[in-house]
Amino acid sequence: MSADLGELVDRCRAGGLRRTKALEVLLGTLLKADRPVTLAKLEKSRPLASQCDKATIYRLLHRLTDAGIVRRLGLHERAAYFALVLPGQHRDYLICTECGTIAPIDAPCPVHELEEEIRQDTGYRNLYHELEFFGTCPKCA
Amino acid sequence: MSADLGELVDRCRAGGLRRTKALEVLLGTLLKADRPVTLAKLEKSRPLASQCDKATIYRLLHRLTDAGIVRRLGLHERAAYFALVLPGQHRDYLICTECGTIAPIDAPCPVHELEEEIRQDTGYRNLYHELEFFGTCPKCA
DNA sequence: GTAATTGCAAATACTTTGCCACGTA
DNA sequence: TACGTGGCAAAGTATTTGCAATTAC
Numbered sequence A, B: 001m002s003a004d005l006g007e008l009v010d011r012c013r014a015g016g017l018r019r020t021k022a023l024e025v026l027l028g029t030l031l032k033a034d035r036p037v038t039l040a041k042l043e044k045s046r047p048l049a050s051q052c053d054k055a056t057i058y059r060l061l062h063r064l065t066d067a068g069i070v071r072r073l074g075l076h077e078r079a080a081y082f083a084l085v086l087p088g089q090h091r092d093y094l095i096c097t098e099c100g101t102i103a104p105i106d107a108p109c110p111v112h113e114l115e116e117e118i119r120q121d122t123g124y125r126n127l128y129h130e131l132e133f134f135g136t137c138p139k140c141a
Numbered sequence C: 001g002t003a004a005t006t007g008c009a010a011a012t013a014c015t016t017t018g019c020c021a022c023g024t025a
Numbered sequence D: 001t002a003c004g005t006g007g008c009a010a011a012g013t014a015t016t017t018g019c020a021a022t023t024a025c
Helices: A002-014 A020-031 A037-044 A052-068 A111-122 B002-014 B021-033 B039-042 B054-068 B112-122
Strands: A071-072 A079-086 A092-096 A104-107 A125-136 B070-072 B082-086 B092-096 B104-105 B126-134
Touching: A002 A020, A020 A037, A020 A052, A020 A071, A020 B082, A037 A052, A052 B082, A079 B021, A079 B054, A111 B104, A111 B126, A125 B112, B002 B021, B021 B039, B021 B054, B039 B054, B092 B112, B112 B126
Parallel strands: A092 A125, B092 B126
Antiparallel strands: A071 B082, A079 B070, A092 A104, A125 B126, B092 B104
16 A cells, blocks of 8 residues: 555656645545545544645645546536436436536446345445446537 | 316326415416426516516425426536546446435447437437436435 | 424535645655 | 746635515415
8 A cells, every 4th residue: 555655656746746745644544544535524534734824725625636647526516416317217328528518328237147146245225326437428529 | 278277187196286376376377388398487487487486486386396297407416417428438328316326327329319310300410319328326216 | 173294494414625834845 | 948837826716695675475
């Protein structure tokens, strides 16, 4: 994992970021978390919290996102998205990361088997999934 | 589609909601949208905008979510989630809708073929996807 | 008649930015 | 030295709630 951190820092440097204490601690925290985290969570996690301000974390996350080292999950508007749940109908979506257009995908969803596996392996109830594809649409490219 | 609307209203009634003008117009708007929409969008869409206040839309969306007629997309905290993008590594997640726990899934992701299809069919660039499973974890069940 | 629903407005919560001091290259 | 970066605090934007009036059942 230490090697990973070094590699990450290298990628940051290559992306034009400076090597700062805050950057290293943030990367280390993200690496250790090994799953998506919120800004709020990061603000509270040691040793990051004692190292820097939340504005710093915020700005670092954005620089890292621009550099392709971090990804912001979900539909990228700052607002919550709601959709009808229609019985017998499952939809996946294709979203343009530039213009934000959301289009339903017709293709049958290839995830049901895995969902069944997970249901059996983990004991989770009321399982469902969301699958979104992101990219730059032809118009925006 | 008119039939769908009637059916939706029935499900709402069964879920304990009252049949109001705002409810009908909101359902009609969601049905017509045929994809996830934000509260902000709904506030601006006719004829919904002229029919009711944004607080009403907000509360209706939540009642509908509780009744299982609408689903709120994404990781359900009110905050943005960030995750490291590690080269050669793609991760899907399993999230408990009750306690919010997020766990990475080990299983190989079954979506790559579909992603390739979409790349070719749509001409989207820089395509990637997010796949999340949601359910109630054994602890919370 | 009773309880759910609505509108308006105020309160929260999370995000984003300005400005000047500081540290990296 | 020059310019990206950091801290602090204030502003911005989306969400959430209180309460009295209204409406569905």
